[in-house]
Amino acid sequence: MGLVRNTSIPVLLVLLCCFCLESDSAADTITSFEPIKDSDYIISNGNAFKLGFFSPVNSTNRYLGIWYNKKSDLPAQWVANRDKPLKDSSGVLTISEDGNLVILNGQKEILWSSNVTNSVVNSSAQLLDSGNLVLRENTTGTTIWESIQHPTDTLFEKVKYSANERTGEKVQLTSWKSPSDPSFGNFSSGIQHRSFFQIFISKDGSPFWRSGPWNTRIFIGIPTDKSVFNNGFSLFVDNQDGTVSLSFSYAADNLFQYVLTTEGNMVKRYWDNEKDDWRIVWNALNSECDHYGTCGAFGSCTSWTSPICSCLPGFEPKNTEEWNRGNWTNGCSRRTPLQCERVNTTGGEASKMDGFLKLKMMKVPDLADSSPALEDNCRQQCLKNCSCIAYAYDIGTGCMSWTRNLIDIQKFSNGGVDLYIRVAYSELDKVGDMKKIVTITVIIGTFFISICTYFLWRWMTKQKARKTKAKEILLFNNGEARQKYHNDNLNQVGVQELPLFNFEKLASATNNFHLSNKLGQGGFGPVYRGELSDGQEIAVKRLSKASGQGLQEFMNEVIVISKLQHRNLVRLLGCCVEGDEKMLIYEYMPNKSLDAFLFDPKKEKLLDWRKRFNIIEGIGRGLLYLHRDSRLRIIHRDLKASNILLDKELNPKISDFGLARIFGGNEDQANTNRVVGTYGYMSPEYAMEGRFSEKSDVFSFGVLLLEIVSGRRNTSFHHDEQCMSLLGFAWKLWNVDNIVALIDPMISEPCFEMEILRCIHIGLLCVQDFAKERPTISVVISMLKSEIVDLPRPKQPAFIEREIALYTESSQSSQSKCSINNVTITVVEGR
Incomplete structure (x- = not known):
């Protein structure tokens, strides 16, 4: 009996192992x-x-x-x-x-x-x-x-686009309705066979984007500089059942995929392990020209011109008035009938033969007919057919011709194929006449340039003398500022190399400072958008005669920023000093300032968390450069959302250095009787006592960080919210362990929650009441990068105890001592 009991234990162990193996295999x-x-x-x-x-x-x-x-x-x-x-x-x-x-x-x-x-x-x-x-x-x-x-919105390895013309069956992608709703959206994408195989994105069944024909290697309707889309694709045709399938494989990384977004864009992306985020390497829709048929029938789209639409050679707008208004959907019509059309209408009257005009690097129109003709015969074949209005040839696709309206044509800077448009002989004469005109113009132009060279040399001599005199005026007027801001540092900077613009040039660039070119208004004065004669876009800040700021702030900004070079600081291109006019010329930022996005209910949707975190990091890097890495130690003193400009990729650039101060080598802080700044962003020691330091900018950065995360202005609170400021609201939520409620719903995603909460924690550390308890900007950046893992618990932010009293006092006062959130003013107080 004991032997049986002993042998049963190993048997049970074996059975248990088998069960575990079976469970693992399942x-x-x-x-x-x-x-x-x-x-x-x-x-x-x-x-x-x-x-x-x-x-x-x-x-x-x-x-x-x-x-x-x-x-x-x-x-x-x-x-x-x-x-x-x-x-x-x-x-x-x-x-x-x-x-x-x-x-x-x-x-x-x-x-x-x-x-x-x-x-x-x-x-x-x-x-x-x-x-x-x-x-x-x-x-x-x-x-x-x-x-x-049965894919949803994602094309990854092993997933195939397929279509069967005989049965009508097809495998295609369909977008989600929204990021929070995976039900079938308005957009679908699949392969279609219209004489040639193409990929289409459709919106509610109508074409929205197309790839152009497949030529056995690539889709020729995609520019070669964006041909990453074509990488890894292969097309297979099963002649037995009529199924066509398109698939891609990417052996380098399994996290490579194409996604049809809720907005109808097809993006190619891969997972970047270093950044722990998706990296988009290709977009189907990069400009309005990529939308199907933007310019209508017989219209061509060029993304880098204005307007983007133009009629094909030999054609003119059907409705000129609507066309000039930017409504191009009606398209264009032929200006002169073709020869065979004239013969038919005039009873056989002889006429000169039609010809073809060559358009290089084009996205060929939709609805092409295929032909086995060789390249040499493709032209003659089209010319013999009166219905043929255009042809093109590609070594992979062969001869393509069109007998219907030419739709969805686009001009490329790289790639595409040569497209030949059939026109009447008289249109060819116009092209020949144009070439003669160009030749004559070149000859006359060369002669004219030779004559003007002498006058140009004389003008440059006078201009050099004028600039020298203007710089002497600048240096003379700046004598007091140099003495005030440390001679040693300012002598290193100087303004001798800063370009000077004349007033007439800037007036011309801004259309005489027309209201339509006005970008905004600050304490210094209005800012205008301009375009120089060489096409360079600029922003012109013009000192207002009614401004509370004057020559001191003007010269201060020239001195501070003229030699600073950093990707997160706006670049000063030059200045203008003529009579009473004082202007600063900057690089143009197409997306204006951060507050225009952050506090706009429509635009804030464009700032997802990744973009906002990139903005936070960029501002921090810019401050680190000012405080530690530049040749001068600079305190900005007016860091706020309206002074953060955004370039076309939404990268941040710190601007407006009119109130900045330069520190000497051994200085850590300074005092001033002239308190300047913006309500809601000024640190308590600066606002109350006139003391400022690097920690003053850190305080402003903390306020800005909390605004970016919450999507609310610091000064947007009222009595009914039991808080007067964003700082008070954040501190209240922190104390009741509900800081998640501070997060802007637009960026509230579980996958980013920990990172967002860490940023809020850092923001609260930056706005602590006492300057010595706030981290330096270098420590802040280490915190943002998670190089410092354990963050200290923040102490009470500034102004919390004073909130109710200040709010009551300010509501009763008829004169405020600080500016609103968008305008910087000066306050003089005794200490």
């Missing part, structure tokens, strides 16, 4: 006996993908999806029950009695099914390392359904 498989509930999931054998239930951002609905296992915070690549979400966590994925994959709710109702008509009872589903969920017959291993044949 970790990627679903059967009717092993379904998965809402809290469960399966992982592919190589740990690449995970399948389970999830909720999109800002949604409580539950969906079954597949996503990258190691990147659980990424959107699902495939979603099953797109239009029938679960309202609770009762969902179950299992194999039904007829062998189909089904999703059941708590009432055992089928919300989604693989819906295979030839399914078998003995089946199971397995998640593969390719991200494909396959339903197989267990006995033979035959695949009877797979998820990659």
Whole structure:
């Protein structure tokens, strides 16, 4: 009996091991006996993908999806029950009695099914390392359904675009309705065969974007400088059943994919492990020209010209008035009838032959007809056919010709093919006459330039003398400023090399400072957009005669910024001093200032968390340069949202140095009787006592950081919110452990929550009441980069105890001592 008991223990251990092995082998498989509930999931054998239930951002609905296992915070690549979400966590994925994959709710109702008509009872589903969920017959291993044949909005390896003209069946992508709703959106993308194979993006069934024809290697409707789209694609035609499929493979990185966004854009992106974020390497829609048929029939679109639309040679707008207004949808019509059309209408009257005008590097029109003709015969074949109005030839696609309206034409700077437009002979004469005119113009121009060279030399001599005199005036007027801001440092900077602009040139560039070119208004004066004769865009800050700031602030900004060079500081191009006119000329920032985006309900949507964090980091790097890395130690003293300009990529640049102060080598702080700055951004020691230092800028940076995270101005609070400022509101939420409520709903995503909360923590450290307790900007940057892991607990921000009293006092006072959030003013107070 004891022997039996002893031998049974090893047997039990063996059985237990077998059970464990069987369980492990089933970790990627679903059967009717092993379904998965809402809290469960399966992982592919190589740990690449995970399948389970999830909720999109800002949604409580539950969906079954597949996503990258190691990147659980990424959107699902495939979603099953797109239009029938679960309202609770009762969902179950299992194999039904007829062998189909089904999703059941708590009432055992089928919300989604693989819906295979030839399914078998003995089946199971397995998640593969390719991200494909396959339903197989267990006995033979035959695949009877797979998820990659039913993609959602993502094209990744093994997923194929396909279309069958005989059956009408096709595999295509369909966008999500919104980032929080994966149901079927307005946009779809798939492959179409219109004499040639092309990829289309459609909006509600109408063309929205197209790739141009496939020439066995690339899509010729995509510029070669953006041809990364074509990498890895291969097209296969099954002549037996008529199915055409397009797939791509990218061996370098499995986290490479194409996504059809909710706005109808196709983006190619890969996961950057270093930045722990998606990096977009290609966009289908880069300009308005990329939208299908922007310029109408017989119109051509060029993204770098203004206006972007023009009629093809030999054509003119159908409605000139509408065309000039920018309404190009009516397109263009032929100016002169073709020869065969004239012969038909005049009873056989002889006429000169039509010809072709060559347009280089073009995206060929849609609706082309294919022909086996060789390149030499393509022209003659089109010329013989009166219905043929254009032709093109590509070595991969062969001869292309068009007999219908030419639609969706675009001019490329790289790539494309040569397009030949058929025109009447008289139109060719016009081109010849134009060439003669150009030749004569060149000859006359050369003679004219030779004559003008002498006068130009004399003018330059006078101009040099004028600039020398103007700089002497600048240096003379700046004598007091030099003495005040430390002779040693200012002698290093100087303004001798700063370009001087004349008033007439700036007046011409700004259309005489027309109101339509006005970008904004500050304490210094208005700022205008201008364009120099060479096409360079500039921003001109013009000192207002009514401004509280004058020559001192003007010269201060010239001195401070003339030699500073940093990617996060706005660049000063020059100045103008003529009579009473004093102007500063800067590089032009097309997206204006941060407050124009951050506090605008429509534009703030463009600032997702990644863009906002990039802005925060950029401002920090700019401050670090001013405080530590530049040749001068500079305190900005007026850091605020309206003084942060954004370039075309929304990168931040600190501007407005009229109130900045330069520190000597051994100085840590300074005092002033002249308190300048903006209400809500000034540190308490500066506002109350006139003491400023690097920590004054850190305080302003902290306020700005909290505004960026919350999307609210520091001064936008009222009595009904029981707080007068953003600082008071943030401190209140911090103390009740509800700081999440501070986050702007536009950026509130679970995957970014920890990073956002860390930024709020850093912001509260920056706005502490006592300057010595605030971190330096170098420490702040280390905190933002998580180089400092453990952050100290913040102490009470400045002004909290004074809020109610100050608010009551300011509401009763008829004169404020500080400016509103957008305007900087000066306050003189005794200390």
